Amino acid sequence: MTTESLPAVDIPTLSDDPFGTAILTDPYDFHERLREAGPVVYLTRYQVYAMGRYEEVHASLINWETFVSSRGAGLSDFKKEKPWRTPSLLLESDPPDHTVVRSVMGGVISPRTVRQLRTDFTRHAEEFIDSLLDRRFVDAVTDIAEVYPLRVFPDAVGLPRDGRENLLPYGALAFNAFGPQNDLLDAALSSAAPVQEWIWNSCQREALDDNGFGAQVWAAADRGEITTAQAPLLVRSLLSAGVDTTVYGIANTMHSLATNPPQWAALHRNPGLAKFAFDEALRFESPVQTFFRTASKTSMVSGTEIPEDSKVLLFLGSANRDWRKWGTNAAEFDIQRQGGGHVAFGMGVHQCVGQPIARLEAEAIFGALAKKVVRIELTGEPRAKLNNTLKGWESIPIELVPL
Ligand code: OVM
Secondary structure: OOHHHOOOOOOOEEOOOOOOHHHHHOOHHHHHHHHHHOOOEEEOOOOEEEEOOHHHHHHHHHOOOOEEOOOOOOOOOOOOOOOOOOOOOOOOOOOOHHHHHHHHHHHHOOHHHHHOOHHHHHHHHHHHHHHHHHHOEEEHHHHHHOOHHHHHHHHHHOOOOOOHHHHHHHHHHHHHOOOOOOHHHHHHHHOHHHHHHHHHHHOOHHHOOOOOHHHHHHHHHHOOOOOOOHHHHHHHHHHHHOOHHHHHHHHHHHHHHHOOHHHHHHHHHOHHHHHHHHHHHHHHOOOEOEEEEEEOOOEEEOOEEEOOOOEEEEEHHHHOOOHHHHOOOOOOOOOOOOOOOOOOOOOHHHOOOOHHHHHHHHHHHHHHHHHHEEEEEEOOOOEEEEOOOEEEEEEOEEEEEEO
8 A cells, every 4th residue: 555545644444345245235344343443434445534423424414614515425526537427506516506506496395395296196105005915926126116206206307208217227327426436337337328318308398397396496497596507407406316215215114124024013003103114214224325525624523634635435324323323222123213313314405305205205105005014024035236325125025915
């Protein structure tokens, strides 16, 4: 190792590759080593600083002035490397630019607009679960998690019907692109051109129907709140952040419930716990495992100096299992836990603007399942799905035992 790859001060170092197959498949042993090594750790493999404890992850997420997003939320520093796409106006920006577009998106995805979707989302969920119960033996990923969000969300955005099969590949690409240029990113990029083209075309005013979130973004441009150049980029944010995240979130919740029968029983007895089950699953197995920030200035974090221009890797999924925050049973899935305060949706100015939609989808699907399904049996070995940012499953074969 050259001295250049060493941090400026003497801090704990780890040489593991958090974007390698082993840790992406099962990150939790690594998370524990990361947390116990110290509040701030240097990862020699990528020459970045890392935090895995709740307190420091939370504090850094909130500190947008020191740990900026405008230089990218992935490993790449936009000040040094050209981004793979036009940066997101929401995710990859800082106040005050961020504040304007965030408030427009907050208006588009408001409690009122999301409330209007509840009847529709719930009816779709009930009908969908009924059709699954007819089959009984299904895959919780390919038959549930990858189906329900794609049945309701693209319609809510107002997307064209043709080409919706591009949505999941685009999400996989966008989330792989936060990591290093490894095999996962190469594979996603190799088929990216037509996917990116469909996405961009679908963000234009003419492509979107008159009633959806997409049209509401364009209406904000008509009112002069944003420019017509910004509008398609904000619609793109809906498509980047709104599909894979919910698919993984629903799959992970299914996995946690299917592998913890007493927890399913508790949910079945009280379907009103559906929203708590979802939050606890997001804590327990966070779909978005990591985001980067970039240090805009030199700062101290829990006694460790982080130099200006460093990339800082925040392990949301590890913070969500830190015993210092969650107690000695942090690694247990317990839907009765008051899991509020997890950082699975981030924290601070960038905290997920779409979470009312994600929560609505989850309440609809897990509410319906809880009522209609007595028991879930795993009928085969779940297979992990690998992505540089997202943790989830490719397949979870199950039997749904109806009431
Ligand atoms: C975006 C965005 C926001 C959050 C997550 C994300 C791909 C993208 O604004 O494009 O992941």
